[in-house]
Amino acid sequence: MGAVPQEVRHGARRRCDRPRPVRLLPGRGRGAEPVRLRRPLRGDAPGAVPVRATPADAEGQRAALPQGRGQVTHAEPPAPGWEALRKLARDAMSRAYAPYSGFPVGAAALVDDGRTVSGCNVENAAYGVALCAECGLVSELIATGGGRLTHFTCCDRHGDLLMPCGRCRQLLWEHGGPELALDTASGVRPLSELLPDAFGPSDLDR
Numbered sequence: 001m002g003a004v005p006q007e008v009r010h011g012a013r014r015r016c017d018r019p020r021p022v023r024l025l026p027g028r029g030r031g032a033e034p035v036r037l038r039r040p041l042r043g044d045a046p047g048a049v050p051v052r053a054t055p056a057d058a059e060g061q062r063a064a065l066p067q068g069r070g071q072v073t074h075a076e077p078p079a080p081g082w083e084a085l086r087k088l089a090r091d092a093m094s095r096a097y098a099p100y101s102g103f104p105v106g107a108a109a110l111v112d113d114g115r116t117v118s119g120c121n122v123e124n125a126a127y128g129v130a131l132c133a134e135c136g137l138v139s140e141l142i143a144t145g146g147g148r149l150t151h152f153t154c155c156d157r158h159g160d161l162l163m164p165c166g167r168c169r170q171l172l173w174e175h176g177g178p179e180l181a182l183d184t185a186s187g188v189r190p191l192s193e194l195l196p197d198a199f200g201p202s203d204l205d206r
Helices: 006-017 082-093 133-143 166-176 201-205
Strands: 035-038 106-111 116-120 149-155 181-184 187-190
Touching: 082 106, 082 116, 082 133, 082 149, 082 181, 106 133, 116 133, 133 149, 133 166, 149 166
Parallel strands: 149 181
Antiparallel strands: 106 116, 106 149, 181 187
């Protein structure tokens, strides 16, 4: 490296040798240990006053936030009210578009952050491109912020429980995983029992 110009070295020394402001905090008498204050930083609120300097300020950083006890807690989603989810599914079913089959379907699910999502089937004159209720449910899940499905129910035109088809079980696996609780006629069951040895995102990493 080249030599540092003399005037730069002198300028740096002058800046480093300049005494920093030292004040006594209010309420401290003569003989109290001086407390060094830092000037307001860029980004501080307008009118900010000098505050007590911290070790972080000495490194050109802001002071760290107060630390807790080293424990991280996660709010658990509310326990599902299955009857409330079933009602949501029935409401969605009532808005289904099924002019060809006459078989409206509604689905509803609880998300891990506590919100609910729902969907209904939407048929098409080209039968193969019809959308199942689970398709609409997953679209709403993603459109409203994503997350993981934790509890799911589906109903037919009479409001009776209905099982997802194979394609829809794959959709639910992608966004709920093996522990997703499904409301079935034989009781609440994990998706892993209804789609054993499922193909999922982890298989793409092999």
